[in-house]
Amino acid sequence: xxxxxxxxxxxxxxxxxxxxxxxxxxxxxxxxxxxxxxxxxxxxxxxxxxxxxxxxxxxxxxxxxxxxxxxxxxxxxxxxxxxxxxxxxxxxxxxxxxxxxxxxxxxxxxxxxxxxxxxxxxxxxxxxxxxxxxxxxxxxxxxxxxxxxxxxxxxxxxxxxxxxxxxxxxxxxxxxxxxxxxxxxxxxxxxxxxxxxxxxxxxxxxxxxxxxxxxxxxxxxxxxxxxxxxxxxxxxxxxxxxxxxxxxxxxxxxxxxxxxxxxxxxxxxxxxxxxxxxxxxxxxxxxxxxxxxxxxxxxxxxxxxxxxxxxxxxxxxxxxxxxxxxxxxxxxxxxxxxxxxxxxxxxxxxxxxxxxxxxxxxxxxxxxxxxxxxxxxxxxxxxxxxxxxxxxxxxxxxxxxxxxxxxxxxxxxxxxxxxxxxxxxxxxxxxxxxxxxxxxxxxxxxxxxxxxxxxxxxxxxxxxxxxxxxxxxxxxxxxxxxxxxxxxxxxxxxxxxxxxxxxxxxxxxxxxxxxxxxxxxxxxxxxxxxxxxxxxxxxxxxxxxxxxxxxxxxxxxxxxxxxxxxxxxxxxxxxxxxxxxxxxxxxxxxxxxxxxxxxxxxxxxxxxxxxxxxxxxxxxxxxxxxxxxxxxxxxxxxxxxxxxxxxxxxxxxxxxxxxxxxxxxxxxxxxxxxxxxxxxxxxxxxxxxxxxxxxxxxxxxxxxxxxxxxxxxxxxxxxxxxxxxxxxxxxxxxxxxxxxxxxxxxxxxxxxxxxxxxxxxxxxxxxxxxxxxxxxxxxxxxxxxxxxxxxxxxxxxxxxxxxxxxxxxxxxxxxxxxxxxxxxxxxxxxxxxxxxxxxxxxxxxxxxxxxxxxxxxxxxxxxxxxxxxxxxxxxxxxxxxxxxxxxxxxxxxxxxxxxxxxxxxxxxxxxxxxxxxxxxxxxx
Numbered sequence: 001x002x003x004x005x006x007x008x009x010x011x012x013x014x015x016x017x018x019x020x021x022x023x024x025x026x027x028x029x030x031x032x033x034x035x036x037x038x039x040x041x042x043x044x045x046x047x048x049x050x051x052x053x054x055x056x057x058x059x060x061x062x063x064x065x066x067x068x069x070x071x072x073x074x075x076x077x078x079x080x081x082x083x084x085x086x087x088x089x090x091x092x093x094x095x096x097x098x099x100x101x102x103x104x105x106x107x108x109x110x111x112x113x114x115x116x117x118x119x120x121x122x123x124x125x126x127x128x129x130x131x132x133x134x135x136x137x138x139x140x141x142x143x144x145x146x147x148x149x150x151x152x153x154x155x156x157x158x159x160x161x162x163x164x165x166x167x168x169x170x171x172x173x174x175x176x177x178x179x180x181x182x183x184x185x186x187x188x189x190x191x192x193x194x195x196x197x198x199x200x201x202x203x204x205x206x207x208x209x210x211x212x213x214x215x216x217x218x219x220x221x222x223x224x225x226x227x228x229x230x231x232x233x234x235x236x237x238x239x240x241x242x243x244x245x246x247x248x249x250x251x252x253x254x255x256x257x258x259x260x261x262x263x264x265x266x267x268x269x270x271x272x273x274x275x276x277x278x279x280x281x282x283x284x285x286x287x288x289x290x291x292x293x294x295x296x297x298x299x300x301x302x303x304x305x306x307x308x309x310x311x312x313x314x315x316x317x318x319x320x321x322x323x324x325x326x327x328x329x330x331x332x333x334x335x336x337x338x339x340x341x342x343x344x345x346x347x348x349x350x351x352x353x354x355x356x357x358x359x360x361x362x363x364x365x366x367x368x369x370x371x372x373x374x375x376x377x378x379x380x381x382x383x384x385x386x387x388x389x390x391x392x393x394x395x396x397x398x399x400x401x402x403x404x405x406x407x408x409x410x411x412x413x414x415x416x417x418x419x420x421x422x423x424x425x426x427x428x429x430x431x432x433x434x435x436x437x438x439x440x441x442x443x444x445x446x447x448x449x450x451x452x453x454x455x456x457x458x459x460x461x462x463x464x465x466x467x468x469x470x471x472x473x474x475x476x477x478x479x480x481x482x483x484x485x486x487x488x489x490x491x492x493x494x495x496x497x498x499x500x501x502x503x504x505x506x507x508x509x510x511x512x513x514x515x516x517x518x519x520x521x522x523x524x525x526x527x528x529x530x531x532x533x534x535x536x537x538x539x540x541x542x543x544x545x546x547x548x549x550x551x552x553x554x555x556x557x558x559x560x561x562x563x564x565x566x567x568x569x570x571x572x573x574x575x576x577x578x579x580x581x582x583x584x585x586x587x588x589x590x591x592x593x594x595x596x597x598x599x600x601x602x603x604x605x606x607x608x609x610x611x612x613x614x615x616x617x618x619x620x621x622x623x624x625x626x627x628x629x630x631x632x633x634x635x636x637x638x639x640x641x642x643x644x645x646x647x648x649x650x651x652x653x654x655x656x657x658x659x660x661x662x663x664x665x666x667x668x669x670x671x672x673x674x675x676x677x678x679x680x681x682x683x684x685x686x687x688x689x690x691x692x693x694x695x696x697x698x699x700x701x702x703x704x705x706x707x708x709x710x711x712x713x714x715x716x717x718x719x720x721x722x723x724x725x726x727x728x729x730x731x732x733x734x735x736x737x738x739x740x741x742x743x744x745x746x747x748x749x750x751x752x753x754x755x756x757x758x759x760x761x762x763x764x765x766x767x768x769x770x771x772x773x774x775x776x777x778x779x780x781x782x783x784x785x786x787x788x789x790x791x792x793x794x795x796x797x798x799x800x801x802x803x804x805x806x807x808x809x810x811x812x813x814x815x816x817x818x819x820x821x822x823x824x825x826x827x828x829x830x831x832x833x834x835x836x837x838x839x840x841x842x843x844x845x846x847x848x849x850x851x852x853x854x855x856x857x858x859x860x861x862x863x864x865x866x867x868x869x870x871x872x873x874x875x876x877x878x879x880x881x882x883x884x885x886x887x888x889x890x891x892x893x894x895x896x897x898x899x900x901x902x903x904x905x906x907x908x909x910x911x912x913x914x915x916x917x918x919x920x921x922x923x924x
Contacts, residue, residue: 370424
């Protein structure tokens with residue numbers, strides 16, 4: 001279309017919309033979705049292509065439900081500059097109304113985009129702030145001579161991210177601007193964006209300062225008559241709150257959620273609070289009426305009637321408080337288990353509400369006010385309640401996050417919450433709020449239970465999982481943390497949810513353990529644990545309690561991310577009344593909390609949130625590369641943050657070691673893939689089955705599942721296939737113990753030595769050498785490789801004569817024999833709670849459909865160490881497996897005079913004889 005039609009429809013003397021011009025598109029393409037309240041509310045879906053934004057008006061907006069196809073009316077192309085526009089189009093102008101920047105990001109064509117656009121079927125992946133995964137735009141009707149516009153259909157591809165609308169609608173769950181966090185009403189009220197078409201595009205947008213709000217009534221000094229008899233002095237006047245706006249009190253709100261990170265963010269732009277261990281509640285006070293809503297907007301006011309008078313006594317006609325309902329232990333900590341016990345015994349007089357945010361106060365919406373100023377208004381509102389009442393102020397420190405976190409962990413608290421002090425309140429999960437835990441802990445879905453043993457009542461353990469897309473993924477079992485009362489009560493709830501089939505996508509479908517009872521996946525429990533195994537199973541889990549405030553379908557695996565880097569040094573200081581006293585529990589030898597003025601950091605986040613098309617140099621193409629004939633996009637993208645290994649470097653690593661080293665091991669074996677589109681440390685997902693998006697270099701093989709149906713798996717048998725995996729975001733390749741030409745006959749088995757966290761490396765090495773010795777006594781030659789983690793694999797090649805059941809049973813009994821001969825050293829059941837100090841001998845790698853990481857595959861850990869075949873002379877305490885990164889592996893191979901696994905591929909006639917079976921107690 002070009003921009004002629006766009007420009008013809010607009011008077012740029014009246015509208016602040018950008019005039020713009022066509023630009024050459026680079027390798028990275030932007031997409032934009034603008035929520036547009038014109039004559040009818042709709043969503044403008046725009047894809048950068050051919051130097052402009054190809055545009056469709058979608059009346060009902062996008063949906064993650066692949067069965068729902070949204071009408072998308074093709075409209076005129078828009079200029080690239082339009083991708084950053086949020087503001088008002090004057091009435092009387094074409095499209096007059098309010099425009100919100102609802103989502104931005106990049107899109108990745110899955111076919112030739114120019115041919116696909118002309119053909120009328122665009123297939124693409126979105127990498128936005130709200131929308132992700134694969135999508136389709138399909139033309140359903142061409143434009144006609146009577147003025148009827150071209151019509152398309154927008155719908156989600158049925159991938160791992162798809163979900164039915166019954167589980168939530170993204171346009172309702174994510175209603176606010178990704179640029180400013182405002183609603184349409186707030187954008188209309190602020191009317192702060194103006195576009196000057198006679199200026200250079202980079203200077204075209206000007207904004208007027210947001211109007212300063214009048215001081216809310218309750219922010220002034222509290223009259224002495226309202227001060228509490230406990231001796232609280234009247235609050236001093238709070239400062240005027242810049243960013244507050246006059247508005248009606250919302251009926252309900254979605255709370256802001258924190259992102260899990262692995263370290264405390266550095267810098268004085270962060271404030272840090274204790275992470276409470278209770279129920280998150282939003283409290284609405286409206287002219288004497290109090291409502292307490294959970295995260296999912298369930299009204300729990302009737303559950304906690306004893307707290308209502310405390311909220312009514314606050315000096316506010318209307319207010320919305322965000323906080324946590326807890327029980328405070330004698331040592332000052334909070335405990336979810338204690339909270340459960342108190343609620344079960346109706347001891348409601350012990351409940352305390354810690355308020356950490358104030359979102360609305362007497363006619364003023366405070367969500368646009370910097371957090372540190374909202375908290376000062378909250379402190380003034382609570383007054384004497386801040387110390388010892390039922391409604392308390394959650395204090396904080398500015399800066400000094402690391403010692404604050406260390407002290408929280410010494411006090412056995414759950415962790416801390418770190419928040420950007422200048423951030424607005426946004427109703428979604430953000431990186432302005434971060435949670436840094438002392439121990440790993442999260443919610444899991446309960447999918448079944450096991451029978452009790454001995455004198456135990458109720459059940460033995462709970463079978464846990466989490467959702468990945470629409471699939472419930474098995475995460476292990478938990479058998480500790482229960483008292484008799486909880487065992488009986490929970491068992492009663494489980495029996496009412498009994499089901500005949502496993503709810504898990506990857507556990508119990510083919511052959512369920514005899515003592516397991518399945519349930520409908522509706523109950524959610526909170527579980528503490530030490531870490532995840534490489535196989536995705538919890539280590540040392542302990543049950544904390546049921547989470548009635550959270551639904552099963554929102555439970556996903558929480559993987560820690562890296563905290564944002566410190567903000568650049570601020571150019572100037574901004575005055576603020578917020579001064580944060582050090583917590584009373586802080587040791588005298590730790591540095592005090594910052595007592596200087598609050599420093600507002602440079603707002604670089606606003607620039608970073610823009611779509612790539614508005615921040616890159618015009619005409620400058622994102623570099624690409626080619627490895628083994630495979631096109632590598634974003635070659636400079638860092639996949640492993642601890643070592644800086646890029647996408648291009650990983651592709652070249654596989655190119656160098658593929659033919660001679662890696663393919664002899666993994667070639668032709670069905671694969672399970674770990675895909676991490678954003679790199680290690682970011683969200684990843686497993687993929688077993690092939691789909692139409694896999695390139696031709698990746699092979700397909702039909703595999704009969706335990707249901708009797710056939711599914712298509714992938715395999716690689718060429719270097720281009722390995723490199724194509726890198727281009728697709730695959731970081732780990734896990735392989736079967738058999739090859740595609742003889743699936744039912746394994747040609748190797750593995751003894752996986754998986755140590756508990758407190759087991760020293762020297763013991764792992766000694767155990768691997770001893771395992772080799774015991775196999776040798778049976779007449780089996782073995783080889784060793786690292787796992788890319790803390791363990792070792794002892795691998796035995798065998799002739800393709802044995803069934804899967806034979807191999808699995810033999811390895812099970814062999815591991816049991818090792819455990820018997822070395823009491824206290826090993827454990828052979830991953831579900832036992834007491835794994836401390838022991839090495840888990842995992843024989844389950846040798847079941848049909850089970851996989852183990854391929855030789856030379858990297859792992860999705862932050863350093864990117866690989867699983868490397870070793871010579872037995874290299875298996876020593878001096879070996880550091882975490883140092884075997886791609887570059888180190890290449891250097892190692894250059895120095896080797898011969899392949900330590902050269903004979904592995906020749907030793908393919910070993911068999912498990914009758915004598916070997918008898919030696920481990922295996923019956924024929």
